[in-house]
Amino acid sequence: MNCPECKEHLVPYVEDLLEESRKRSLIEHLNDCPACQAELRDLTQLHDRLVANGKVLSQSRLEDNVLDRILREQNVRLKATTRAQAALKLRRFIMQTRISRLAVAAAVVIVAVVGIYSILGGSTVTFADVIKPILNARTVVYDFILGDEENDPVIMHEMVVGSRIRRTISNLPGMTQITDLETGKMLALNDVDRTAAYVNIKGTLQERTANYIGFVRTVLMELKDSPDVERLGEQEIDGRKAIGFSGRGNNNQQLKIWADPKTAVPIRVELRLGQLLVILKNFQFDVPIDYSQVSMDVPEGYKLEEAEIDFTKGTEEDFIESLRIWAEVLLDGTFPEAIGTENYMKQMPLLGEKLVQSGLSVDEAGKVAMALPRGMFFLQLLETDGKYHYAGKGVKLGDADKAIFWYRPEGSETYRVIYGDLTVKDVTPENLPK
């Protein structure tokens, strides 16, 4: 074996791949050739160095870290998938109407106003002094609370000037609405992103809508000379001494009004309308209000949404759609513990949040946002008469055997019963769920 041959076979030799005869002749050559010996030494050194380094690196503990990272990443992806699924669910709810996100806030308040109309009962009282400011004030400012005052209530702050009302809502910060009751229009403003939209409230809503003060005025006018108003005597109300009066409508509707015993200025008005409780308090009468605050023009620097929002109806279908959104999008598939205006309103910010997370376009989100207030509007028409029953607490969406809601439409013999799978059946009174 010569040197070039030897060099060629050194690697196979080190790797122990040589046949016996060849190995022998290689070793013979090596014994006689210092150059090839040196070559072998170098090669073996490098080989050993590589083996040693390989051993060190093999002892690393990458696997736990890698597995951890994979699991973490999988969780992140899972959440993204859940979000995508939520967006898909939401897309299913999108209705034809084009509407901006402003509609959530806008619609809420309109609907809240609706119910009051039907309180007009046949009671009366002589409390002319107490009601005089309400009847005669040119401007009235007050807070308006829906539902349980003690339990994280939704508070609306309202300014009334003639037929115009300016409102802000405690759980929808940055949203302002200005309503013109004469023209049946509302201007909804988003003060955060400086957008504006006009909302059409003509039709049923306009007929049934009055501002609270206007409504209270009407009630008070009718009650003024009636002998049925009950004097409630003196009590501590909102930290002040107050004198109270109470009048009752013929559908178990109730109005209580508390006033300062010396000045006769109203402190608080409570209206119970069927299943809806409304409280007005922190009154200020005839305070100067800058007319620009109730202007129906889009403020400077605000971008007007192109399409007008139509909020002229709320149907049983809208209501069912709102229940679906509530269960599927807001609550992971179970119907809420309770419904009603107050509960609907408390869901609004959460719906807003979910819409933002869903990655839907503003347009699409607006359409979804519309469904909940429309459903609430429908419910409120029933609510003021107290003629509905809700049994959806804990029921899973899709459960066809459980009735979750029933009501009797005006003039109907039978009830409409909505089941957990959101189908509806007409049911005679004797067959109603117990």
Add this chain to the structure above:
Amino acid sequence: MHETDRYYIERCLDGPPDDFRYLVRRYQAVLLANLAGKLGSRDSAEEAAQETLVRAYFNIQKLKKPDSFFPWLLGIADRVAKEHQRKQQLQRQREIVRAFSQDAPTPELSQDYALESAIAELPDAYRKVILLRYYGGHACNQIAERLDMPLGTVTKTLSRAYVMLRESLQQQTNEVQK
């Protein structure tokens, strides 16, 4: 531990990442050797190796031929290394700006940084064989089977790789001595 790559890959495709553990075990040294040479520190190499393996896991369904897992993995590692190098470069530039009067801290080198960086400089075909032989625990005949080449080609490639490694190591020594 002695199943083929394909076996583990198919199990990963079906569900939880538990079986990926075996592939990590199998290739961690290969990746570390490859990456340490390129990135200069053990920490960076570990970080990049983890990143490579995580990416591989999440893209495993894109691997058309499960038997080519190794070259595919090296491809990912190369991309990750490039990204890290870019990051390191930016960081160094920032550090230079921040503390030009101070001496920059010496990066922590892995055990045999000279060797690893010499491997990193090898042309692809040679690097692959060296990595498989010393960091993937393959004997020459396994490499031949794996890379689909005659045994003689494997030993010749190794032989040529040794020459290049030695030249590269010698050059590094000379530079240090200058």
